Amino acid sequence: MDKRPSKSKTKCCGEEVTLSLPHDASAEHLAKLTWAIAHPARVRIVQLLLSRTSCVCGEIVDHMPLAQSTVSQHLKILKESGLVQGEIDGPRICYCINKKMLKQLKRLVADL
């Protein structure tokens, strides 16, 4: 997105209003993190992972009204956001919240 000429608005008064907001990579970051939990199923998964002290795996599927493949996709999204980590534990995979990322998300939202 934002593939357009950027309209860099020097306007007139020499104030150099490059883009008004300070480039803000944090905006992108916040958007990415919030997007990860911007779906009821993913909120549920996060809550589930938090309620169980640490990791779970196929249990998640049992606790959701969704097909295994769908849950897997949601987990992938959560992993890509960094909010969730998956570690191999024998034949199954053990998911857990990345506390550091969660804290980051909380901070970013709190600082709004």
Add this chain to the structure above:
Amino acid sequence: MDKRPSKSKTKCCGEEVTLSLPHDASAEHLAKLTWAIAHPARVRIVQLLLSRTSCVCGEIVDHMPLAQSTVSQHLKILKESGLVQGEIDGPRICYCINKKMLKQLKRLVADL
């Protein structure tokens, strides 16, 4: 979404695992609120509205590399989420953050 038979998983042990998570309307609510800011442009808008003590309007367009109609759509989404309110101010429209909603969002995220 969630148009399927709900798979209510009584499992076996009489523990009545209806759906594991307590119906949680708050999950939906959180998902809805986070979805509203799950886009860089919308994060920007929220930040902009917060930086200016209160309302702004077409200024938003000037500060974003997006077409007016696109910004308008993002504003619509933000309004629908309740995070932003728009009040008519003569010929133009004055947008401002709904502090109450923002607080709610912060609370929901913080309580994760």
Add this chain to the structure above:
DNA sequence: GAGGCATATCGTTAATCGACGATAAGAAAT
């Protein structure tokens, strides 16, 4: 009432999401 701005809405398009079933891949155990 006509003309001007400021916003909103409409209609379109390409891209992405969310869901599924079916199939592939990986590790443990037989």
Add this chain to the structure above:
DNA sequence: ATTTCTTATCGTCGATTAACGATATGCCTC
């Protein structure tokens, strides 16, 4: 090595998003 169980990926489909330009709507001013 084969089976079994668990998870990931593929391919599909309908719905939704994000973006645009063009057009409609609303309110002031003249």
